[in-house]
Amino acid sequence: KNQVEQSPQSLIILEGKNCTLQCNYTVSPFSNLRWYKQDTGRGPVSLTIMTFSENTKSNGRYTATLDADTKQSSLHITASQLSDSASYICVVSPGEYGNKLVFGAGTILRVKS
Amino acid sequence: EAGVTQSPTHLIKTRGQQATLRCSPISGHTSVYWYQQALGLGLQFLLWYDEGEERNRGNFPPRFSGRQFPNYSSELNVNALELEDSALYLCASSWGGGSYNEQFFGPGTRLTVL
Numbered sequence: 442k443n444q445v446e447q448s449p450q451s452l453i454i455l456e457g458k459n460c461t462l463q464c465n466y467t468v469s470p471f472s473n474l475r476w477y478k479q480d481t482g483r484g485p486v487s488l489t490i491m492t493f494s495e496n497t498k499s500n501g502r503y504t505a506t507l508d509a510d511t512k513q514s515s516l517h518i519t520a521s522q523l524s525d526s527a528s529y530i531c532v533v534s535p536g537e538y539g540n541k542l543v544f545g546a547g548t549i550l551r552v553k554s
Numbered sequence: 555e556a557g558v559t560q561s562p563t564h565l566i567k568t569r570g571q572q573a574t575l576r577c578s579p580i581s582g583h584t585s586v587y588w589y590q591q592a593l594g595l596g597l598q599f600l601l602w603y604d605e606g607e608e609r610n611r612g613n614f615p616p617r618f619s620g621r622q623f624p625n626y627s628s629e630l631n632v633n634a635l636e637l638e639d640s641a642l643y644l645c646a647s648s649w650g651g652g653s654y655n656e657q658f659f660g661p662g663t664r665l666t667v668l
Contacts, residue, residue, distance in 0.1 A: 485644075546594075
């Protein structure tokens, strides 16, 4: 069964600190992996998208890594800001035409001052 | 450039009623996707429309249906509403249905079934 698991479920950090969110997946076949940021009550916004051959991709203070062999990905947030408080969702595309994405449940990040 | 828009923002219905949710994709996008996000759960794929046709559907009962209009906007209909249908319904659009095409999400419609 295609699944995406994320950890931790929630995380509280102080403003200015770094953090790393984890994603493990069992989706097959694999086309690409995406990280989305979802503010409360809003739609998700794409942060990064990586294919099988990409190991790292950055978007500002966000850096995603992918190990396709172990089927793991991480999202590293550097120098966190209060506006980083959101749910971060790992999404895997099995590559079927129709883009039937498989979503993780998300990690809820809260940045405190 | 305008993003994906959805209406209404909130919708309150009672059990057994029907709900209609609407979505307007980004200009130029031909694919529209519908997702359900129940409280505390991940997004679940509902339906995909492209060029006016239903291309794929998730594991939801037939009372979840929809359509896509010639201008690529879409509506989602949920018949015989049940309490567990209460959720945030998100619409996304993309340029075509390729697996690498980025999906842009709307703000969602919060459906509450009483």
